[in-house]
Amino acid sequence: MDDNPPVRQWRVPATLPAVKLVGAALLVALGLLFADGDPVRLVVAVLAAAMLSGWAVRDLVAPVRLAVDSAGLTVIHGFAGRRSLPWSTVEAIAVDRRARMGLTSETLEIDAGDSLHLFGRYDLGATPEEVAAELRAARRDPTG
Incomplete structure (x- = not known):
């Protein structure tokens, strides 16, 4: 399809990756705030934030x-x-x-x-x- 330039493209809205990254940061902050010495809560929050960040990276790499x-x-x-x-x-x-x-x-x-x-x-x-x-x-x- 290189010989045919795209007539039209549809992409992820530019603000969506930023919202996902802010959400990831909030998850980590909430994990730290509510961990109360329980490492499992913090690990779950960090894993969820990592997944959300990966989703945001995909939006940036392939919008x-x-x-x-x-x-x-x-x-x-x-x-x-x-x-x-x-x-x-x-x-x-x-x-x-x-x-x-x-x-x-x-x-x-x-x-x-x-x-x-x-x-x-x-x-x-x-x-x-x-x-x-x-x-x-x-x-x-x-x-x-």
Whole structure:
């Protein structure tokens, strides 16, 4: 897909990694505050903070989660890798809506036959419905 520059990219909002890092720092602070000499509480807080920090690092290293061009899609794969999906392998582009406890969540689903790629609002920096509409339009009009 190097020959086809991305027509559109969707990325993690710039503030999200900062929020995750602040949350990690708060977890460590709360662990220190409430440990009361119990090393297990502190270790659990530090482990949770390390996981949250790793998630923030992923957002910084690979902020673009989804890109589209005339050849197809590029999706994030693994921690920070990329995978190209030619339009011929994309079987469906759908938005899954679920209501739970008074809240509704939306997930963009890209079915590529042998793989299913899921993206939420905070992966894309836009609503999954908006992104799905743009992807469907790009699929119909491969000239961009």
